[in-house]
Amino acid sequence: xxxxxxxxxxxxxxxxxxxxxxxxxLVRKNLITMLMSVELILNAVNINFVAFNKFYYPQNxxxxxxxxxxxxxxxxxxxxxxxxxxxxxRKIRTIDVEEVDEMKY
Amino acid sequence: MITESYSYTVAIPLVLFFSFLLIGLAGGKLKxxxxxxxxxxxxxxxxxxxxxTAYSYFFVxxxxxxxxxxLIAYDSLWLTFTDxxxxxxxxxxxxxxxxxxVVITTVSLMVHIYSLSYMKDETGFSRYYSFLSLFTxxxxxxxxxxxxxxxxxxxxxxxxxxxxxxxxxxERPSAVAASKKAFIVTRFADMxxxxxxxxxxxxxxxxxxxxxTDPNGSALTQGSAISFLGLSVMTWSLLxxxxxxxxxxxxxxxxxxxxxxxxxxxxxxxxxxxATMVVAGVYLVARLFTIYVFAAPxxxxxxxxxxxxxxxxxxxxxxxxxxxxxxxxxxTISQIGLMMGGLGVSGYAGAEGLGYTASxxxxxxxxxxxxxxxxxAGAVIHAVHTNELxxxxxxxxxxxxxxxxxxxxxxxxxxxPPLSGFFSKDEILTAAYEKDKIxxxxxxxxxxxxxxxxxxxxxxxxxxxxxxxxxxxxxxPFTMLFSLIFLSIAAAVSGFIPFSEFVTPDLKPFESxxxxxxxxxxxxxxxxxxTLASVLYRKDSDLPDKISISLGGLYKAAHRKxxxxxxxxxxxxxxxxxxxxxxxxxxxxxxxxNTMNGIAAITNFISVKIRGFQSGQLQxxxxxxxxxxxxxVLVALYFMNN
Numbered sequence: 138x139x140x141x142x143x144x145x146x147x148x149x150x151x152x153x154x155x156x157x158x159x160x161x162x163l164v165r166k167n168l169i170t171m172l173m174s175v176e177l178i179l180n181a182v183n184i185n186f187v188a189f190n191k192f193y194y195p196q197n198x199x200x201x202x203x204x205x206x207x208x209x210x211x212x213x214x215x216x217x218x219x220x221x222x223x224x225x226x227r228k229i230r231t232i233d234v235e236e237v238d239e240m241k242y
Numbered sequence: 243m244i245t246e247s248y249s250y251t252v253a254i255p256l257v258l259f260f261s262f263l264l265i266g267l268a269g270g271k272l273k274x275x276x277x278x279x280x281x282x283x284x285x286x287x288x289x290x291x292x293x294x295t296a297y298s299y300f301f302v303x304x305x306x307x308x309x310x311x312x313l314i315a316y317d318s319l320w321l322t323f324t325d326x327x328x329x330x331x332x333x334x335x336x337x338x339x340x341x342x343x344v345v346i347t348t349v350s351l352m353v354h355i356y357s358l359s360y361m362k363d364e365t366g367f368s369r370y371y372s373f374l375s376l377f378t379x380x381x382x383x384x385x386x387x388x389x390x391x392x393x394x395x396x397x398x399x400x401x402x403x404x405x406x407x408x409x410x411x412x413e414r415p416s417a418v419a420a421s422k423k424a425f426i427v428t429r430f431a432d433m434x435x436x437x438x439x440x441x442x443x444x445x446x447x448x449x450x451x452x453x454x455t456d457p458n459g460s461a462l463t464q465g466s467a468i469s470f471l472g473l474s475v476m477t478w479s480l481l482x483x484x485x486x487x488x489x490x491x492x493x494x495x496x497x498x499x500x501x502x503x504x505x506x507x508x509x510x511x512x513x514x515x516x517a518t519m520v521v522a523g524v525y526l527v528a529r530l531f532t533i534y535v536f537a538a539p540x541x542x543x544x545x546x547x548x549x550x551x552x553x554x555x556x557x558x559x560x561x562x563x564x565x566x567x568x569x570x571x572x573x574t575i576s577q578i579g580l581m582m583g584g585l586g587v588s589g590y591a592g593a594e595g596l597g598y599t600a601s602x603x604x605x606x607x608x609x610x611x612x613x614x615x616x617x618x619a620g621a622v623i624h625a626v627h628t629n630e631l632x633x634x635x636x637x638x639x640x641x642x643x644x645x646x647x648x649x650x651x652x653x654x655x656x657x658x659p660p661l662s663g664f665f666s667k668d669e670i671l672t673a674a675y676e677k678d679k680i681x682x683x684x685x686x687x688x689x690x691x692x693x694x695x696x697x698x699x700x701x702x703x704x705x706x707x708x709x710x711x712x713x714x715x716x717x718x719p720f721t722m723l724f725s726l727i728f729l730s731i732a733a734a735v736s737g738f739i740p741f742s743e744f745v746t747p748d749l750k751p752f753e754s755x756x757x758x759x760x761x762x763x764x765x766x767x768x769x770x771x772x773t774l775a776s777v778l779y780r781k782d783s784d785l786p787d788k789i790s791i792s793l794g795g796l797y798k799a800a801h802r803k804x805x806x807x808x809x810x811x812x813x814x815x816x817x818x819x820x821x822x823x824x825x826x827x828x829x830x831x832x833x834x835x836n837t838m839n840g841i842a843a844i845t846n847f848i849s850v851k852i853r854g855f856q857s858g859q860l861q862x863x864x865x866x867x868x869x870x871x872x873x874x875v876l877v878a879l880y881f882m883n884n
Contacts, residue, residue: 163865171861234860241858 147188155181168222168232172215179211247303248315251333254291254343255386257284258379262372269368275358281371282354285378289347299340300744310749312336312452314388326447332388334451337745338528338602342385345606346518348732349613350378353513356617356725359718360509360624370410370507377403381518385525389449390439393526397435397486400522401428404514408506420505427499431489438482442533445475455532457590457748477538484527484545491523492575493582494552498807500575504567508623511567512616516574517609524581524605531598531747535590546586550674550681550688553579555804557691561698562790562801564631566619569699570612573655576688577608583685584670587677588747595747596754597677600669603741607662610736611654614729615696618648621722622703625715631699635782636708640715645704647726652700654733656693656768662737664765665756669741671764672757689764693771698779707782 154177161174183204190200226232261284265277304310317332380399387393409421443449492500503515534542553576560572581601588597621644626634638645654661674682742754778786790797
């Protein structure tokens with residue numbers, strides 16, 4: 138069954154995921170949810186990597202490795218982001234992104 | 243010529259600089275009298291060295307082949323700008339600088355001794371002595387300078403110390419105003435001096451006096467060929483240098499600071515504003531005399547006329563003043579005018595250099611008798627506590643010694659033989675008679691007026707009617723009298739020095755003798771002046787008032803010093819302030835400041851407008867970034883497809 142799925146489907150899926158992620162990043166006010174949106178964006182990219190690798194360069198493995206790199210980086214990024222969110226919460230008692238405007242002029 | 247044997251002369255000024263530092267830095271901790279004694283002691287060292295220098299220069303080894311040598315006693319390179327432009331510091335000994343050493347140290351020593359008791363009860367006694375040391379140091383440095391740049395440095399130092407000493411009573415507004423006036427007027431003149439120095443040295447390529455004043459040197463011929471507004475560059479530069487000299491020596495119309503400088507303590511007036519500093523201008527012209535006489539004889543004629551006019555002008559004013567120090571101040575201006583007049587009519591070689599010799603001679607004798615007169619005036623003021631002539635009178639029985647000393651000073655300045663002023667003034671008149679008759683007649687008249695106003699002062703103070711004094715006037719203490727007696731002797735006998743044996747423009751001695759055909763009329767007019775003063779002022783009478791009323795406007799104008807101060811006030815306050823300073827201030831406040839403020843305001847306005855982008859809203863940034871990215875991608879796609 139998986140053989141029936143062409144590269145177009147993968148592309149459509151990853152595009153949808155990417156824009157859902159962008160949409161979520163732009164409209165959700167909760168920092169955690171925004172972080173989740175970022176994960177969606179990253180994983181959309183991962184799908185692209187893997188799909189291109191499988192369909193165009195099946196003899197190579199770079200796409201897979203890159204996906205793994207992205208996952209690893211995403212994990213560390215989450216750790217850092219959560220740490221920032223926690224310290225923000227400790228300081229101003231909210232994780233609503235609109236309340237956090239310390240960097241205003 | 244460079245010589246090693248006089249290298250000790252460097253110590254003459256440096257001792258006093260050390261004294262200045264010592265008293266100035268430690269003065270607060272010393273007892274006042276101790277600083278006074280220190281200052282006097284250091285000056286005594288310097289005086290002894292100067293006398294020794296004068297003795298060995300004039301009588302032992304200054305002469306070579308019948309002419310005095312210009313000796314470089316000390317020389318060191320101070321600043322090197324380029325290979326050509328180097329500034330040295332050195333000591334130049336020639337007849338005039340050696341004579342000036344003697345004059346300065348003698349008068350200064352007398353003033354130091356005199357001040358020990360005159361300034362005894364004043365506050366700032368140590369400060370006074372440290373500034374006296376600074377002044378004497380600068381003045382000695384000035385006369386010993388080996389190049390024109392060095393003379394300029396010391397020239398300014400002298401101006402500074404004069405400023406400090408005039409402003410000694412700095413809590414008195416009039417003293418502060420007088421010190422500022424003196425400083426600003428002389429600074430203004432020094433601007434011309436500086437421009438003159440730069441012009442002269444750029445055309446001759448040297449600062450060095452030896453090269454500048456070498457009659458066979460190349461310095462004299464350069465620059466003469468280039469002319470500007472009808473006068474050669476040499477003449478211009480020397481006239482500008484004379485501006486500086488005129489400022490220091492109070493020549494018309496830059497004389498206005500000197501009468502006001504009498505706000506300083508009287509011994510300071512004696513030292514700085516009568517005997518030494520004010521003759522710095524005469525000294526400067528004499529120092530550059532060779533170059534004046536060969537490269538710019540027209541400038542020299544100008545100097546002669548300015549000097550003679552000033553001497554007449556100041557003599558007229560002196561006849562009408564009632565503040566005794568002011569009369570002496572105007573008499574100083576008048577006598578310095580005579581010295582300048584003497585230089586103006588002088589030639590170079592042999593007996594033609596009589597004017598130069600006479601001028602230096604008069605400088606010497608004038609320093610002695612004018613210092614004497616000022617110190618006597620100080621003793622009088624000390625006794626009666628006023629400067630006003632008509633609040634004095636009948637003092638001869640209270641102040642017998644001062645009376646005699648003042649009389650000697652007056653006789654000397656009036657030119658009665660055998661006192662010193664007679665000889666020097668006779669030489670000036672002779673020199674003028676041989677060169678320019680107009681100058682001679684004016685100077686002759688001035689000689690008579692000098693006798694008149696000095697004896698007006700003498701009779702007014704010591705004879706006339708006795709006034710009601712608060713306390714009985716008492717004779718000055720011994721330290722003051724010592725200076726008076728010493729200077730009286732100097733004023734009486736210094737005329738017998740055969741100056742033409744020592745000081746001549748071409749450094750070769752010549753014979754000079756008294757010209758009785760000129761001396762006898764000069765004595766006669768002096769005696770007439772004295773007699774007139776004696777008739778008018780010896781007894782209290784209303785005759786002087788009647789005469790002054792009958793002279794009307796002329797008397798009033800002379801009494802108000804011919805309104806020169808008012809003219810200056812008008813020019814500075816009304817013309818310069820309103821038409822130059824005020825527009826400049828307006829331009830500064832409105833154009834320049836507003837340009838700057840405008841740039842700042844525009845920057846501020848724009849920044850207020852654009853700072854809204856920096857909202858701190860994370861999602862707003864992301865929105866802009868994403869939409870920008872989308873637009874870029876769309877544009878890229880559009881172009882790639884075409």
